[in-house]
Amino acid sequence: MSARRSFTRSVVSVAVVSAATLLAGGVAVAQQFDQLYAPIAPPKSVDLGKVELGKKLYFDPRLSKSGFISCNSCHNLSMGGTDNIRTSIGDKWQQGPINSPTVLNSSLNLAQFWDGRAADLKAQAGGPIANPGEMAFSHTLAIDMLASIPAYVREFKLVFGKDKPDIDQVTEAIAEFEKTLVTPNSKFDQYLLGNKAALNKDELAGYRLFNESGCVACHNGPNLGGNSFQKMGVVEAYKGNTKNVEGRSAVTGKDADRFNYKVPTLRNVELTYPYFHDGASDTLAQAVDVMGRLQLGKKFTNAENEQIVAFLKTLTGEQPVFRLPILPPSSDSTPRPTPFK
């Protein structure tokens, strides 16, 4: 982790320098920028007991009041770790305020949620369970449910060595499973790892545009993003929805942080539509156009836009492959879900 963080910091520094160079009119070829990225690597150390338990919890809708919504409902691992809806559906079909970010490669982000209010995946995992607009449960009720199911109690005991599950164990197991949700071996990673033929002519042209236009200034590092907070609307104000989702200022209390959001990863961006915190852009073409104009003051031609989109599609990695978990059944004493109360 510390190695990764210091790597990320150095990438950011280099990126800022490079962007400055670029703005000063410097000319760069693609390979000079390669060092600003890094391939997605499999996690170095995972606790497989926690992973398997966390996988069950991730798919268990009994962690919601209704018994209908699981982590996988909004971070669907069949669909790029998102729900592909503008803003998510919560308990009783409430409309969420913000687009669900992908869970894929999220362990590489500097913080979780669009405003970074959770320091890490473990801190994030407890949020939606207790959020009245999402799973609408409580940590106490979630633990009561788990503690009533003998097979869960045994598995928690095996993995954590304690007689009773608690929310700390729940979030730790979910986070450990999420650490495994990385997507290595994209075409871009093959390129970074030495197979320079992995990108075709259009993709390479898109990569050059991505670097030389300045996209790289924010979208760098192994996750091509996820490692800084940046203002949405630098050159031109963003006209999308910002109601109740003013970004980083909600965490820092600083007015200067309004409309600052965590830069989303571009990994698997082909799968994680619609785009931006409000999900207002349905297509990559539209998202690239908006970013060019608002962040860089640049109107990409259709040909340029297509080339950048072609490059972005090389960021689709191998999706996590695993067996659908089978959940232990409720016991006679398990409290029943209350979807309609």
Add this chain to the structure above:
Amino acid sequence: MSARRSFTRSVVSVAVVSAATLLAGGVAVAQQFDQLYAPIAPPKSVDLGKVELGKKLYFDPRLSKSGFISCNSCHNLSMGGTDNIRTSIGDKWQQGPINSPTVLNSSLNLAQFWDGRAADLKAQAGGPIANPGEMAFSHTLAIDMLASIPAYVREFKLVFGKDKPDIDQVTEAIAEFEKTLVTPNSKFDQYLLGNKAALNKDELAGYRLFNESGCVACHNGPNLGGNSFQKMGVVEAYKGNTKNVEGRSAVTGKDADRFNYKVPTLRNVELTYPYFHDGASDTLAQAVDVMGRLQLGKKFTNAENEQIVAFLKTLTGEQPVFRLPILPPSSDSTPRPTPFK
């Protein structure tokens, strides 16, 4: 299929005879009843291309208006092929009228839905997609969605040899996947296949009670049910909810068929709580008590109830094991879900 059907018919005949014998005071030991059942067997002939395509469709929420509800939402293969909710949640959180039956082993049923209005799985699969209270989509919109996704179009072409997907192909693929959702090798099946030690003393006592009390009259065959329509409330009227779900009469138009429902399978019944068409019984103990009193005019003692429940838990088979499917992404021209319109 025809062999299976004629087997089912003969089982039903034997069951009726046996129940008659029983009512006439005949004494039988467990093994005399073994012939009324059959172990769950793997399907004899499946088209693997259809299975893999059908698996994707089964997990694809884009077959719903909201983009949020898939077949797996209410027939969750992590949870016994059900949603474990009294009545299901449909588009915009509508409360469904009836409990979702399990998809597991449903290929063995004589018809689909509680009232049997679909002759087979293929006929069933199109229903929820177009039901305004469930997935709230239409077959036309579902096909428009699929036809806009190049990877789906290619897979349909590979499997069906046609240039364009249609609803007939969709339901055929889903039904083929569902044919694979059988659960062999339960303790009871091990017993039926010759390992008489597979059931312990209590389970065997429960099996005897199940047979000798008359449960077998309706719950027989390979699925311990699913092969006849029977009145809910024979000896005593059922006090649960029957509003808008009057059963078989909705199909036949005959008043005599009111409150006749397809007898549910007892396979994996430990996982498919809550019970009955209205999901009003949360536990097996309660369900056994209600069935004893209403259908057989018999009040089981606590000890008897526990033994029958112990037997019922031997019907939990090996759950279908497969990789979570990865869905092909929407294209720029794919119509977007409209969850809040």
